[in-house]
Every structure is written in C-alpha cells, then in structure tokens.
Amino acid sequence: MMRARDCLQPWLLRAVRATLFWGVMTANAAVAQPDNTHLQLELGFGHETQTSPLFQISPDSTVIYQAGQQSLAGAHFRTNLQGSAEWRWREGVSSTVSAAISIKQAPQAPGMEMRSLAINPAVHLPLGRTSMGLGLDLQTIDVGGQAFRQIRGLQWDWTRHNGRSLWALIANVSQYRHPGELQELDAHATSLVMMGQLSDPLPGIDAIHLSAIAGREINANGYDDLSQHSRMLSLSVHGTLAGLHWTLGRSWRRATFDGTLFPGEPVRDDQATMTDVGVAWSLSTRQHLRLEASHMRNASSTPLYDNRHLQYSLSLLTTF
Numbered sequence: 379m380m381r382a383r384d385c386l387q388p389w390l391l392r393a394v395r396a397t398l399f400w401g402v403m404t405a406n407a408a409v410a411q412p413d414n415t416h417l418q419l420e421l422g423f424g425h426e427t428q429t430s431p432l433f434q435i436s437p438d439s440t441v442i443y444q445a446g447q448q449s450l451a452g453a454h455f456r457t458n459l460q461g462s463a464e465w466r467w468r469e470g471v472s473s474t475v476s477a478a479i480s481i482k483q484a485p486q487a488p489g490m491e492m493r494s495l496a497i498n499p500a501v502h503l504p505l506g507r508t509s510m511g512l513g514l515d516l517q518t519i520d521v522g523g524q525a526f527r528q529i530r531g532l533q534w535d536w537t538r539h540n541g542r543s544l545w546a547l548i549a550n551v552s553q554y555r556h557p558g559e560l561q562e563l564d565a566h567a568t569s570l571v572m573m574g575q576l577s578d579p580l581p582g583i584d585a586i587h588l589s590a591i592a593g594r595e596i597n598a599n600g601y602d603d604l605s606q607h608s609r610m611l612s613l614s615v616h617g618t619l620a621g622l623h624w625t626l627g628r629s630w631r632r633a634t635f636d637g638t639l640f641p642g643e644p645v646r647d648d649q650a651t652m653t654d655v656g657v658a659w660s661l662s663t664r665q666h667l668r669l670e671a672s673h674m675r676n677a678s679s680t681p682l683y684d685n686r687h688l689q690y691s692l693s694l695l696t697t698f
Contacts, residue, residue, distance in 0.1 A: 412463040413472075417698040420458040422668075424691030426490065427451040430684060452486030456691065470504035474513075493520040500533070508538040515550060527563075528555040544575040554595075564598035565605075584623075585616045602637025603646060614654070623666075627654040643680055650676040658695075666695045 428450045462476035476498045484490040500513025515531035531552030538545045548571040556563045574588040589612045597604040614627035628651075635646040656670040674687040 413466045414464040415462065417461040418459070419696045419698070420456070420693050421696075422456045422691050422693030423453065424456070424670075424689060425451070425453050426484075426687065426689035428490070428685060428687045430682075450487050450489055452484050452490065454482050454484040454487075454490060454691075456483075456693070457481045472502045473500065474502070475499045489522045491522055494518065498533075507540065508536060511535045511537075515552060525557045526560065529553070530555075531567075542577050544573075544577075546573040547571070548573070554598075562597075562599055562601065563604065565595050566598060567593065567595045569593040582619065583615060583617045587614045587616070588612070603635055603639040605636040606633045608633040621660070623658040623660070625654065625656040625658075628652070629654075638680060640680065640682075645679070646683065647679040648676055648683060649678075650674060664697045668693045668695060 458478070458480045460476070460478040462474060464472055464474045466472045478494075478496045480492070480494045482490070482492045494517060496515070496517040498513055498515055500511050502509050502511040511534070513533050513535075515529060515533050517527075517529040518525075519527040519529070529552055531550050533548065533550045535546060535548045537547075548569075550567075550569045550571075552567045552569075554563065554565040554567060555561075570592050572590045576586045578584060579586055589610075591608070591610040591612075593606075593608040593610075595604075595606050595608070608631065610629060610631040612627065612629040614625060616623070616625050618624070631648075631650045631652070633648040633650075635648075638644065638646050652672065652674045654670065654672045656668055658666045658668040660666055670689075670691050670693070672687075672689045676683065676685050678684050
C-alpha cells in the first residue's frame with residue numbers, strides 16, 4: 379500500500395508549479411507599477427562561538443566521549459538584503475513577491491560560513507476582517523562554502539488584524555533536498571505556526587510578539603534517527619527607552635526523534651533554550667545601528683548533540 383508521504387511529492391510538485399505560474403504571470407503583468415515596495419540592507423560584523431563534546435569512534439563503531447569540549451569560534455561579516463513588492467487587484471485581492479539574500483563570511487572559521495536565498499510569491503484574499511493567503515516557500519542554503527539544502531514548500535496562512543492586535547495561523551508543507559552524500563538528509567516536513575502581536579499593550583512597551591510552532595519531519599530514506607517531532611514557544615518584547623529601541627526575546631524548543639543512531643543510547647530528545655537581547659539607535663529615518671547578543675543551549679539525551687552557541691553582532695540597517 380502506498381504511504382501518504384509517497385503520495386505527497388507529486389501533489390506538492392503540482393501545487394508548487396501552479397502557484398508559481400500564477401505568481402509569475404500576475405507579477406509580469408504589473409511589474410512596472412507595484413502598489414507597495416520595501417527594501418532593506420543590513421551590513422554587520424560579529425563574533426560567535428559554538429562548543430560541543432569531544433568524542434572519537436572506536437574500531438567497532440562505538441562513540442567514546444572524552445573529557446573537555448571542542449570549540450568552533452571566530453569573527454564573521456554579514457550581509458542581508460531583503461525586499462518585497464505588492465500588487466493590489468479588484469475586490470481587495472493582492473499578490474506579493476518577497477525575496478531575501480543572506481551571506482555570512484567567517485575567515486577564521488570557514489565551517490560557520492553560510493549563504494541563503496529565499497523567494498516567496500503569494501496570493502491573498504480578503505474575508506471580512508480577516509485574510510487568507512496561499513504561496514510558495516522556495517529556498518537554497520549553502521553551509522561552509524558548499525551546497526547544503528534546497529527547500530520547496532507550499533504555505534497557507536490566515537490573518538486577522540484590528541489595528542491593535544494581529545493574529546495569524548500558518549501551515550507549511552515542504553520537501554528538503556540535499557546534494558551528493560548529503561542525500562540521506564532528504565526529508566518531508568510539515569509545520570503549523572500560531573502567531574500573535576499586541577501593539578502598545580503597556581507604557582514603554584511598543585509590542586509583544588508570541589508564537590507557538592508544531593512541526594514534523596520525516597526522513598525520506600526511512601532513517602528514524604533523522605525523523606522528529608518538534609515544538610517551540612517564543613516570546614519577545616519590544617520597547618523604547620530614552621530614544622533607544624530595545625528587544626528581549628526568549629524561546630524554548632523540544633525535538634523528539636523517532637530513534638537513535640547509536641546502539642545502547644536512548645531515543646534522542648533535544649531541549650533547547652534561546653535568549654536574544656538587542657538595542658537599536660536611530661541614525662536617521664532610514665538608518666538604524668543595532669547591537670545584538672544571542673545565546674542558545676541545547677541539552678540532548680545523546681551527548682554528541684549537546685552544544686552551546688553564543689553570538690554578538692553590530693549591524694547597520696538601511697531602508698530604501
């Protein structure tokens with residue numbers, strides 16, 4: 379009997395092709411006169427450190443953990459460019475195309491280098507005080523100077539906005555594809571995101587953002603140690619004090635895998651906590667200088683995946 383995930387690929391490909399064709403045709407019809415555009419450039423530098431346990435593989439393929447930790451650290455330079463365009467049609471219907479390019483270079487630690495390109499065409503339909511959208515999630519990711527992952531996804535969203543609050547529900551179905559020897563990481567992924575934003579809830583607080591994410595990733599090759607269920611909760615608070623814009627964020631994520639790679643060890647279970655702190659200065663109406671620090675701690679039932687990540691960065695953001 380054919381499994382559901384085996385039926386998913388041709389269905390997803392047909393949906394992606396149809397949505398992409400519609401988006402390209404409508405964008406070409408109005409590309410000279412979009413009703414709304416946005417373009418932002420970020421140039422920054424920083425330093426990051428990642429640590430994980432020391433280990434070696436014995437002749438009988440047993441993982442032997444050693445005292446101490448291995449560390450990957452170095453300075454990085456980052457360039458991010460993101461933009462979007464919107465075309466409004468009759469009866470409130472709109473189509474959008476957004477794109478983002480990110481490049482991180484780390485001369486001292488090439489393993490931390492990363493490049494990514496994302497393109498997201500979408501269509502939105504008004505439904506009273508709410509709207510519903512359908513679009514594509516197309517991404518390519520390079521890590522350490524080498525091609526890593528291609529993502530093809532279909533995304534549906536529902537939003538409600540009343541001027542003081544925004545609520546959204548986003549569902550995504552994606553396929554992950556990898557080159558060469560990395561093909562064992564190929565997977566089918568689904569996720570459901572619930573988001574909320576409250577504007578000016580308290581004096582000195584500009585906004586509070588909330589999100590809850592449930593995800594499922596199934597390895598395309600049947601590897602249980604690469605298939606997982608994940609849950610994530612995020613809370614961030616944005617405010618203004620003495621002319622400075624500040625942000626404080628906290629996230630919790632748990633990923634439970636279907637199996638383990640190493641005999642004798644329990645099924646892999648990862649629990650991560652993330653903290654982000656940022657302060658921005660307005661240099662002009664179009665430019666901001668942002669100082670940011672982030673820390674991530676992942677505790678895993680499989681010690682090999684225990685790690686800490688710490689990053690500091692200073693960026694100049696320019697809006698055109």
